[in-house]
Structures are given as structure tokens and as C-alpha cells.
Amino acid sequence: MTATEKLNKRRPILKKITIALWVVFALCIIGFPTYIWAVSNNLNNWFGNLPSYSQLENPDQNLTSLLFTADGVQLGSGYYRNNRNPVTYDQLGDNLVHALLAAEDIRFNSHSGIDLESMFRVAFGVITFSPKGGGSTISQQLAKNLFNTRVIKAEDKGKLEGVNGFLDQLIYKTKEWILSVRLERSYTKEEIMAMYYNTVEFGNNAYGIKSAAKTYFNKLPHELSVQEAAVLAGMQKGVTTYRPDINPENSMRRRNTVMSQMVKYDFLDKRAYDTLKVQEINLEEFRQQDHNTGLAQYFRAEASKDLLELCRNLGYDLYGDGLKIYTTLDSRMQAYAEDAMDSSMRSLQALFDQKLAKEGRDLWIDSKGREIENFFEESVIPRSQAYRSLVRKYGSKSDSVDYYMNKPKKLKVFSWGGDIDTVMSSIDSIRYYKQFLQSGFLATQPSTGAIKAWVGGVNFQHFKYDHVRYGKRQPGSLFKPFVYATAVEQGYSPCYTFRDEAVAIRTGNGSEVWDPSNAEGRFSGEEMTMKLAMAKSVNSITARVMDIVKPDKVVDMAKRVGIESTIPPYYSIALGTEDVSLFEILGAYGTFANKGTHIEPYYISRIEDKYGNEIYRHVPRKSKAINEDVAYVMLNMMQETVRNGSGIRLWAPGYYNLTDYNQTEFSIGAKTGTTQNASDGWFVAVTNDIVAGAWVGGDDRAIHFTHWPDGQGARTAMPIVALFLQDIYADSTLNLQKTVFQRPPNLSMEIDCQKFVDVLTPTDTTIYDDDIY
Structure with a gap:
């Protein structure tokens, strides 16, 4: 075969190779760029959309919104x-x-x-x-x-x-x-x-x-x-x-x-x-x-509810826009509050468990310490989430409800010694958790309304319910200052005296008579000033004052200073029979400390977007509730609670040593509150810097100490507040000053009751609950 013949034979192969090379070249030089262009522009909607250049410059990353304290500490992991x-x-x-x-x-x-x-x-x-x-x-x-x-x-x-x-x-x-x-x-x-x-x-x-x-x-x-x-x-x-x-x-x-x-x-x-x-x-x-x-786990959970609405109104997404939220809380005060809660409630729970075991009784008792028959079965279980879920699934008369409520299962349960892995039925779990006493604590700065510490319960992981905002209970004698403030506003000096004796007040409702008794169940017959009567929570004298000033005026006073719950104009409200929250109480007592100006407590000071631009700043809600003279007189009367009343342990040797008897260098006012059966114990303390208060009680009102003195606010709630005050005033980094309440320059009312005595004889009066030292 000649060379020409061989070349002619190879030409088809060479031609195919050449074509293939041109195809590859075309694909690389023309086709690939064309393909890239087609994908970029989603030709004929074959490839799907790509993000726009605007989206490239502002990608949606679902950023965490962060919560900070007033002193710059990040709270938790954010929202x-x-x-x-x-x-x-x-x-x-x-x-x-x-x-x-x-x-x-x-x-x-x-x-x-x-x-x-x-x-x-x-x-x-x-x-x-x-x-x-x-x-x-x-x-x-x-x-x-x-x-x-x-x-x-x-x-x-x-x-x-x-x-x-x-x-x-x-x-x-x-x-x-x-x-x-x-x-x-x-x-x-x-x-x-x-x-x-x-x-x-x-x-x-x-x-x-x-x-x-x-x-x-x-x-x-x-x-x-x-x-x-x-x-x-x-x-x-x-x-x-x-x-x-x-x-x-x-x-x-x-x-x-x-x-x-x-x-x-x-x-x-x-x-x-x-x-x-x-x-x-x-x-x-x-x-x-x-x-x-x-x-601040309770605080973070509660804040999220308000922040959701606030951010929505501002046009932002709390859970995706990476906001920076600055709160009024102080991380040091918050830590001291949580430590005080933990220390006090741990000891109180041990005492409660010890007495419960010694008495060998069921958890739910009446005012005389008698077990309430079938209370657990008829009242507690039907209100439980586990029971209601099963009823929704199987029906109230189904045997499956009883079967699953009593079926054992593995659980990790709370104890003051640490979580415990155990096996319990839902019934046993409900009974187990009900035995724990609950508590709430709040501290505010009266001059601004800023909340500085918030502890809604004893353990957030196991007890989610917040007792600061939602735990409304009877305040007992904690309500009495509103009665006395009404009297002072009407011109009655705290030095006016009354006799501690039985009273019977016609309420105006037909032949109904209100005849309260004192907490200890007896009347001393002694003459005492309004100041001392409030300090010792004498119900009979509080009732006499209520009869003078009238319930509608007291309701008006309570509303003005900050109580938002519905309070009917009944005589019995003088002894704290209507439910209120700790949040309301602290706002109201802050009015006394703030020279009569009520500032609604708040905890969000400002919010920034992810770029650092301020999008919200809180404007305090203020109102002049009472004049400065009345506010100061109430502080002076609450000081008597510390000197001679149920708050005496704040200064008494061997206790908290927060001030001296005369409070000449450091003024602290206080008030205790204890409801009937000692179901609720309260304590609020007031200084120029801080108003701090605590509530202690059981999940159900029928859960309480058998002996009333064991459950009074001076023994259950006071330790939380006192330990908190000890810690914050000992911390030099907080720059708190131990100052005295400043007397208004033009105050004409006599408040030094050793110099002045004026005996009044109104009608009759009250008891219901309260603290004895």
C-alpha cells in the first residue's frame, strides 16, 4: 500500500479526531460559558433562581438576639x-x-x-x-x-x-x-x-x-x-x-x-x-x-413575652434579627438574689419536711391543721397537665386515664441535694413536687423604677411558673400600709392611739358585721399608736383605722401607688384578703421610697439593631400618687417595724445586723405579711437605694405549716430579703450608700410618738391574719 493510500485510509480517523477536538474546544470555550450564563440567569426556568445581589449583600442568617445587664454581662444564650x-x-x-x-x-x-x-x-x-x-x-x-x-x-x-x-x-x-x-x-x-x-x-x-x-x-x-x-x-x-x-x-x-x-x-x-x-x-x-x-432564667423567660410584642411593633424579629437588648438588671444583685433564695429556701424546705414527717400527716390541711379529705384526688390531680392531656386523648371516664396516670416511668426529679434519677408514676410525681415550698423575689430601684433582680422561683428547670408576676396571692398585712397611708393623707398622725380590743363594724351590707380577731387570737387591751400597731400588725387597730377612712378611699390609695389588681371596696381588704402579685407590691412600696411619685417598674432600658442603631429607649411612666409628706411618714412608720415589730431581726444581735436600733446612720423600713393558715408569707424592705420583697408559700393554699408562727413572713420570706441586703451593701463595687430617709423640710405632722399622744375612739375593727414576732 502506497503512502498516499495509507494517508487516504487515515483521513476519516483524523477527521473524526479533529471534529472531536473542535467539539471539546467549542464546549470549553463556548458551551461551558454558555451553560454558566444559562444557570446564572435561569434560562427558561430550567435551573432555578439564584439569590439576588441584594440578598448576597444582606444574607438572612437568623441571628441570635442578646440580652445584657446594666453592668454589661450577657444573660444566657439569648433568643x-x-x-x-x-x-x-x-x-x-x-x-x-x-x-x-x-x-x-x-x-x-x-x-x-x-x-x-x-x-x-x-x-x-x-x-x-x-x-x-x-x-x-x-x-x-x-x-x-x-x-x-x-x-x-x-x-x-x-x-x-x-x-x-x-x-x-x-x-x-x-x-x-x-x-x-x-x-x-x-x-x-x-x-x-x-x-x-x-x-x-x-x-x-x-x-x-x-x-x-x-x-x-x-x-x-x-x-x-x-x-x-x-x-x-x-x-x-x-x-x-x-x-x-x-x-x-x-x-x-x-x-x-x-x-x-x-x-x-x-x-x-x-x-x-x-x-x-x-x-x-x-x-x-x-x-x-x-x-x-x-x-436570671425566670427573668429571661418572662422578658421574652414582652419583647416579642415590643419587637413586633418595632418591625423586628426577636428570634432572627440579632438585636442587642439592654436590661436594668444588675448581674451582681441578681447573683446575690439567687444565692439568697437558694440558701433560705433550702433551709426552710428542710424544716417543712422535718415537721411534715414528725406530724405524720398528709400535705393538704385546713386552718386547724386537719387533713382535707380527698383533696389530692379531687382537686390536685384533675388540675395537673398530665391528667388533662390524658382526658383529652381518652375521655374522662376511660380506664386508660387511670392506667397511664399510675404507670411507672423513668424520671429525673428535683431535690435540694441535686437531681435524682428514679422511677415514678405521674400520680407519684405530682404528689412529690407539691411538697416543695415555692418563692418569688424582686428588687427595684425606687428612684427610677428599674428592676435590679428578679427570681421567679426555686428552680427554673423543674418549676417554670413565675411567682413574681403571675403568682397572685393574698398579701396579708403587707396591704396595711395602704390603709394607714390613707389615714395619714386625711391628716391623722401616726402617733394617734387606739386600744387593742375586740371590734364589730357594720359593713353596710344589711346586718353583716365585720369582727376580725388578732393573729394570736386574743386582744391585749393596751393603748398603742398607729405606728406601733402597724409595726406589730395589730388587726384590731387596723380595722378601726379602716372604719375611719372607709374602704373606697383605701382602694383609691392602693391604685394610685401602684396596685393594678381588682380590689373591691370591702372592709376586709384592710387585712390583705385580695390577691396581688409581688410585682405590684414592689411598685407600690417604691412609691413611698420615691417621695410619693409612682414609677411603673420596668426592665428593658434600650434595644439596638444588629448594626448598633438604637431602635427603642424606655420612657419611665410616672405619676404623682401622694405628696412627699405622706410618703415620708409611711417610711417612718415602716422603720418602726424594724425597731419594734416583726422586722426586728434585721438589726437584732445574732441575726442580720443591717442597721442599729435607732437607725441613725442607715434607714430601713419594712413590712411583713402572713395570711390565714400561714399559707403565704411576705416581706418587703425599703431603703433609699432598693426596695426588695419576697413571697413564700405552697403551690396550693392548703399546703402550709401546721403551726402558724412557723409560716409567718418574718420567718419564711424575711431571710431571703435580709441576706440579699447584706450582700449588696457589703459589695463595694455596687457603690450603695447607707443613708437615712430625708425628712421633708416643711413637714408639720408629729411623728415622734414619744412626744405626742392623742387618743381616738372610732368604731370597731379587725383581724384575719398576720405577723407576730
Whole structure:
């Protein structure tokens, strides 16, 4: 065969090769760019929509809104859908930056969103069946995290998506390429690095590096050590697989891989690596961030309810817009309040349990200490959530309700010695939890209305109900100052005297007569001033004063100073028979401390958006309730409670030593309150700086001490308030001054009762409940 013949024979082959080369050339030079253009513009809606440039510049990250105290301490993990707190590049620290570069994208600073070298390496690995790792850059991963390129909404879905699995993967990857290049054009490398760390998940409800660093190591990102940074950066290969809390061996192996890469790229010295690689991962500071941990748990839960409405009215999303919310709480005062609650209630519960066991009785008793028959079965169980859920499911007459209520199951229950793993039925669990006494505590700054400490109960994880705002109970003698303030406003001096004797007051309701008795069940027959009668909570004299000033005037006084609950104009309200909340009581007593001006208690001072722009600032709601003279006289009368009444332990030797008997250098006013049967114990103390109050009682009013003195406010609620006051006035960082109440310059009313006595003889009067020392 001649050379010409051979050439002619090869021409078809050469022609095919040439055509193939031109096809490849056309695909590469023309087709691929055309394909990229088609995906970018969603040609004929084949490929689905891409985020707009506006969305690229303002990606929706569902940022956590953070809550701060007045002294700058973050409260808990904030409000979030995803627990994400963004940081800037400068806040990352070198260790995190180097770990991510070494583990994920060493050429990050030189490519423009797509790393061609890595792509060719991956392609070659696929062809030769020897994969050499992933080819996604940090920018591509950020695009996937920000815009969920592989989770397509119905309205964004293209015609070709969902047709074929391979085609889907190609389209998804193409979108990531396009978005990564666009991100590189819109942001600096530093911004992309920070955005990446802010968007990734780390398990345990931690989204973003700041939450992860806090959760796993209780540090800020820039404080992380080399090995800690390597742990978190390495988790991105598989969050669950490499979580240090559940897969420590996998996590340690992955950490060492990242550190070896850091050695390879000169981010870490080889000798340092040899030392670090054998060390175990230290998770001593590991704390899962949730609403059951941290400071002011009750407060945070209650604040969220008001913040939801406030933010909605402002046009913001509390759980996604990354707001900064500044509260009036003081972290130091809050910690002291929680410590005082814990210490006092732990001791009180031990006493209650001891007496309950010694008496060998059921939990629910009447005023005479007699067990209330079938109270648990007929009143407690039907009100329980477990019972109501079963009734909704099976019907009230179904045997299934009784079966499941009595079925044993594994539970973790609260105890003052720590949580206990046990086996209980729902019936047993309800009875068990009912035995715990409950409490609420609140402290406000009277001059501003700012709430400084809020403890809604004894343990938020197990008892969610907030006793500060929602726990309305009878205040007992805590209501009496409103009666006496009405009398003072009408011109009656606190030095007017009455005889402690039986009274019978016609109420105006037919032949009905109100004839209250004293707490101790007897009348002394002694003459005493209004000031001393209030200090000792003498019901008979309070009733006489009520008969003088009349119930409607007392109701008006209570409303003016801050009581918002409905109070009917009955004579018996003088002894605190109508339910009120601790929140209301503190606001009302704050009026006395604030020279007669009522300021509604508040706890949100201002709110900033994620850019630091102020979007809300609280404006105090003020009203002049009573004149300054009346307010001062009431403070002076409440001082008598500390000198000679039920608050005497505040200064008495061997107790709290908060002031001296004469209160010449430090004024404290106080009032106790105890309801009938000692179901509720109250105590409020007032200084120029702080109004602090506590309530203590059982979940049901029928849960109480058998002997009334054991449950009076001076013994149940006072210790919480007293310990709190001891701590805050001993803390020099709070800058609280032990000052005296300032007498108004033009006060003409006589208040020094050793100099003046005027005997009145009104009608008759009261008892119902109250404190004896």
C-alpha cells in the first residue's frame, strides 16, 4: 500500500479526531460559558433562581438576639431559632484562621472563589478511582451555608431540578461556583472567613464560632488554644462524627489531622505538635447553651413575652434579627438574689419536711391543721397537665386515664441535694413536687423604677411558673400600709392611739358585721399608736383605722401607688384578703421610697439593631400618687417595724445586723405579711437605694405549716430579703450608700410618738391574719 493510500485510509480517523477536538474546544470555550450564563440567569426556568445581589449583600442568617445587664454581662444564650452570635474577622484570632486554612482551603487567599488546582485534583481522583479529598473552597461552602443551594424552595425550583440525580448535583455545584465568585466580588477575604465561621453549625444548638467556643470551652473565639481551634475547625468535615462530647476519639483524631496540616503549612511548630497531639481534649468547661442554664432564667423567660410584642411593633424579629437588648438588671444583685433564695429556701424546705414527717400527716390541711379529705384526688390531680392531656386523648371516664396516670416511668426529679434519677408514676410525681415550698423575689430601684433582680422561683428547670408576676396571692398585712397611708393623707398622725380590743363594724351590707380577731387570737387591751400597731400588725387597730377612712378611699390609695389588681371596696381588704402579685407590691412600696411619685417598674432600658442603631429607649411612666409628706411618714412608720415589730431581726444581735436600733446612720423600713393558715408569707424592705420583697408559700393554699408562727413572713420570706441586703451593701463595687430617709423640710405632722399622744375612739375593727414576732 502506497503512502498516499495509507494517508487516504487515515483521513476519516483524523477527521473524526479533529471534529472531536473542535467539539471539546467549542464546549470549553463556548458551551461551558454558555451553560454558566444559562444557570446564572435561569434560562427558561430550567435551573432555578439564584439569590439576588441584594440578598448576597444582606444574607438572612437568623441571628441570635442578646440580652445584657446594666453592668454589661450577657444573660444566657439569648433568643434564637439558631443560637448564632456573629463575630468579626479580628475577633477570630490566628489559631482559628490558620486551622481553617490548613484543614479546608490553603489557597483561600489566592483564588477567586474557585480553586482550579483542587478541582483538577478531584477530577483526576474520580477518573483514577483514587479520590484525593474535596475541592470546595471556603467561599463555596459559605455559599452553600448561606443560601441552602441544595434545599430548593418550590418557588425557586427549576424545570431540570429533580429530573436526574447526576444533573441535580451538577446544577447545585454550578450554583455554588457562581455564588462563591459573586461573594468574592462583594466581600473581602477577611469578611468571607468571618461569615463562614458565623454560619456553620457545631452541634449542641451552637451555630457560629462564638456560640461553639462558649459551649465547648467557655471561651471567646480569639481565646481558643491551637488544639481547641483545631477541634472546632475539624468538626466541619462531619459535625456529629467529630463532636468531642459524644465521639472524643474521632474528634481527637480529626484534631490531630488538622494540626498536622498546620505543621505542613508552617502555622504550627513540629515540636509543639508532638506535644499537643497526645493531649486529651479538655471539656471541663463544656456547657450546652439553653434557657435552663445561666443567670436570671425566670427573668429571661418572662422578658421574652414582652419583647416579642415590643419587637413586633418595632418591625423586628426577636428570634432572627440579632438585636442587642439592654436590661436594668444588675448581674451582681441578681447573683446575690439567687444565692439568697437558694440558701433560705433550702433551709426552710428542710424544716417543712422535718415537721411534715414528725406530724405524720398528709400535705393538704385546713386552718386547724386537719387533713382535707380527698383533696389530692379531687382537686390536685384533675388540675395537673398530665391528667388533662390524658382526658383529652381518652375521655374522662376511660380506664386508660387511670392506667397511664399510675404507670411507672423513668424520671429525673428535683431535690435540694441535686437531681435524682428514679422511677415514678405521674400520680407519684405530682404528689412529690407539691411538697416543695415555692418563692418569688424582686428588687427595684425606687428612684427610677428599674428592676435590679428578679427570681421567679426555686428552680427554673423543674418549676417554670413565675411567682413574681403571675403568682397572685393574698398579701396579708403587707396591704396595711395602704390603709394607714390613707389615714395619714386625711391628716391623722401616726402617733394617734387606739386600744387593742375586740371590734364589730357594720359593713353596710344589711346586718353583716365585720369582727376580725388578732393573729394570736386574743386582744391585749393596751393603748398603742398607729405606728406601733402597724409595726406589730395589730388587726384590731387596723380595722378601726379602716372604719375611719372607709374602704373606697383605701382602694383609691392602693391604685394610685401602684396596685393594678381588682380590689373591691370591702372592709376586709384592710387585712390583705385580695390577691396581688409581688410585682405590684414592689411598685407600690417604691412609691413611698420615691417621695410619693409612682414609677411603673420596668426592665428593658434600650434595644439596638444588629448594626448598633438604637431602635427603642424606655420612657419611665410616672405619676404623682401622694405628696412627699405622706410618703415620708409611711417610711417612718415602716422603720418602726424594724425597731419594734416583726422586722426586728434585721438589726437584732445574732441575726442580720443591717442597721442599729435607732437607725441613725442607715434607714430601713419594712413590712411583713402572713395570711390565714400561714399559707403565704411576705416581706418587703425599703431603703433609699432598693426596695426588695419576697413571697413564700405552697403551690396550693392548703399546703402550709401546721403551726402558724412557723409560716409567718418574718420567718419564711424575711431571710431571703435580709441576706440579699447584706450582700449588696457589703459589695463595694455596687457603690450603695447607707443613708437615712430625708425628712421633708416643711413637714408639720408629729411623728415622734414619744412626744405626742392623742387618743381616738372610732368604731370597731379587725383581724384575719398576720405577723407576730
